[in-house]
Ligand code: ADP
């Protein structure tokens with residue numbers, strides 16, 4: 023039998039505002055438990071939420087960068103459920119009026135470019151954390167995270183392979199970092215994904231029953247969990263079984279998933295508009311101001327690197343991996359016209375060095391003009407690239423020595 027795979031991804035992005043979405047408490051990561059749990063985070067009676075407009079701006083930035091429609095007026099809704107890390111008994115989220123509707127994220131696959139269609143982006147607050155592994159008998163609650171602003175980015179069920187899902191999440195992470203709205207750090211939970219997966223017989227129009235794998239905290243795990251689910255579902259169906267709609271979790275120790283709960287009927291959250299928060303209205307002027315402040319997006323920069331510096335598409339894409347990398351490239355290109363060589367150094371030996379020591383181009387000791395000197399000396403003295411990479415570069419990377427000519431004559 024031949025099967026079609028259908029995947030939709032929900033991505034929670036913690037916005038890097040200094041304070042929470044509805045209060046002035048800090049959002050910094052790693053503080054002592056509950057030191058950032060203000061009266062709102064612990065839901066003291068009588069406390070009232072006040073919207074943090076910086077979070078709204080972050081959401082608009084992402085919407086603009088993905089060509090989504092920005093809703094001129096949206097409201098917050100209460101999503102009611104009981105959980106120990108949610109003292110209010112409801113999460114403030116959006117329901118029928120998300121801040122952004124539609125939009126696309128472009129991925130480059132082996133078979134060419136694909137547009138991943140977004141359904142919506144909504145603003146909401148994060149919950150606290152239940153900690154199950156610190157005490158042998160108790161579950162501990164840390165409410166520092168409660169109220170951290172999130173956007174949830176929801177795709178249409180339009181992805182068809184684990185590989186494309188991998189590329190999509192990679193692209194989303196790149197974009198949030200590029201826009202400066204989130205550090206994209208999945209290990210710290212700044213970016214978390216749920217993967218919805220179903221399969222159906224080829225030719226079948228109706229979507230198959232889906233499972234949702236929750237809280238994937240690395241891009242690798244997104245891919246592995248989807249691969250596992252596809253194989254598992256096909257095996258169940260081919261042996262005559264049926265798929266039940268479930269929420270599952272990923273076990274990274276053996277790359278499998280296991281059921282958490284059968285999904286109850288939809289709409290058991292009793293959403294209703296939050297009476298403590300007024301609808302918020304965004305004028306065209308406000309949205310345009312944010313648009314003008316956006317950095318040039320990776321796609322546009324790639325084109326620029328190809329035309330202005332004659333880089334190949336491959337090199338241009340690699341250099342556009344992050345804004346820091348492009349900035350370093352352009353700073354170096356001011357001092358040399360051997361652009362291809364700049365790309366070779368940056369994507370080869372310097373990148374290996376940065377990976378090794380856990381730095382990036384924003385904190386590399388080697389200054390752009392010194393890299394340009396190195397390139398010039400290699401071209402003029404016809405030094406061998408790999409010798410220069412192994413002998414000269416290591417002496418320059420930390421930025422203490424800067425006389426390339428002297429080093430190359432040693
Ligand atoms: P919920 O909030 O209950 O998880 P949504 O309708 O918001 O439900 O869908 C969540 C995600 O699941 C979306 O990305 C959507 O594209 C995807 N999805 C919905 N149905 C399917 C399906 N049958 N197979 C794969 N993905 C699906």
Ligand code: MG
Pocket residue numbers: 032216234
């Ligand atoms: Mg969901």
